[in-house]
Amino acid sequence: NAGVTQTPKFRILKIGQSMTLQCAQDMNHNYMYWYRQDPGMGLKLIYYSVGAGITDKGEVPNGYNVSRSTTEDFPLRLELAAPSQTSVYFCASSLIRFGAFFGQGTRLTVV
Amino acid sequence: DAKTTQPNSMESNEEEPVHLPCNHSTISGTDYIHWYRQLPSQGPEYVIHGLTSNVNNRMASLAIAEDRKSSTLILHRATLRDAAVYYCILRDSRASGSRLTFGEGTQLTVNP
Numbered sequence: 001n002a003g004v005t006q007t008p009k010f011r012i013l014k015i016g017q018s019m020t021l022q023c024a025q026d027m028n029h030n031y032m033y034w035y036r037q038d039p040g041m042g043l044k045l046i047y048y049s050v051g052a053g054i055t056d057k058g059e060v061p062n063g064y065n066v067s068r069s070t071t072e073d074f075p076l077r078l079e080l081a082a083p084s085q086t087s088v089y090f091c092a093s094s095l096i097r098f099g100a101f102f103g104q105g106t107r108l109t110v111v
Numbered sequence: 112d113a114k115t116t117q118p119n120s121m122e123s124n125e126e127e128p129v130h131l132p133c134n135h136s137t138i139s140g141t142d143y144i145h146w147y148r149q150l151p152s153q154g155p156e157y158v159i160h161g162l163t164s165n166v167n168n169r170m171a172s173l174a175i176a177e178d179r180k181s182s183t184l185i186l187h188r189a190t191l192r193d194a195a196v197y198y199c200i201l202r203d204s205r206a207s208g209s210r211l212t213f214g215e216g217t218q219l220t221v222n223p
Contacts, residue, residue, distance in 0.1 A: 031209055042198075043155065043213040050209055058210065090154050092211070097204050099145060099157030100211055 002026050006091050006103035013081040013110045021076040021106050023091030031094045032074040036087040081110045115199045120218040123189045131184040131217055133199030138179050142201040146184045150195045194221045
């Protein structure tokens with residue numbers, strides 16, 4: 001079982017570049033989430049989705065965009081990368097009344 | 112989102128039980144209580160969740176107060192591999208409120 005798959009695992013970006021972090025799940029979960037975790041800190045919710053075509057902002061959405069065209073995929077887009085976006089990014093999925101499954105994370109450095 | 116309060120850190124000895132507390136005095140009737148843990152350099156891992164009744168699974172037990180304003184995660188015999196940050200989260204069971212928001216959690220240290 002693949003579960004939640006995030007790609008890439010590591011990436012170095014230059015200031016001003018753009019990239020898309022990929023997240024895919026094969027559990028037919030309707031809820032999906034993106035988080036960022038800065039060193040030594042807790043997880044902050046960036047965006048979430050309750051189903052295909054529906055997304056909503058979390059606690060720290062500025063500088064990011066998402067789309068949810070299918071149940072399986074929930075990509076996170078960074079436009080104009082800034083050093084403040086250096087972080088570890090986690091994607092998660094779940095059904096409404098059950099626990100969430102997390103991916104292994106994408107470690108992003110913006111230089 | 113209803114808020115939870117946890118101690119910043121706790122210590123335990125190996126093979127002893129651990130009781131991790133969580134206060135959630137503003138919990139609503141549609142909020143489930145979820146617990147996750149995050150081992151060093153890994154993504155969070157689901158531990159257990161419940162609504163009103165106590166719950167048991169292979170990892171832990173969840174004891175929920177009768178008024179639901181607090182709960183306790185119980186690890187029956189702590190091992191060194193249980194050293195992690197433990198997060199207590201309230202999750203609204205309604206589709207419109209299904210945000211899953213993490214606080215700072217409790218850092219559990221397990222001594223050999």
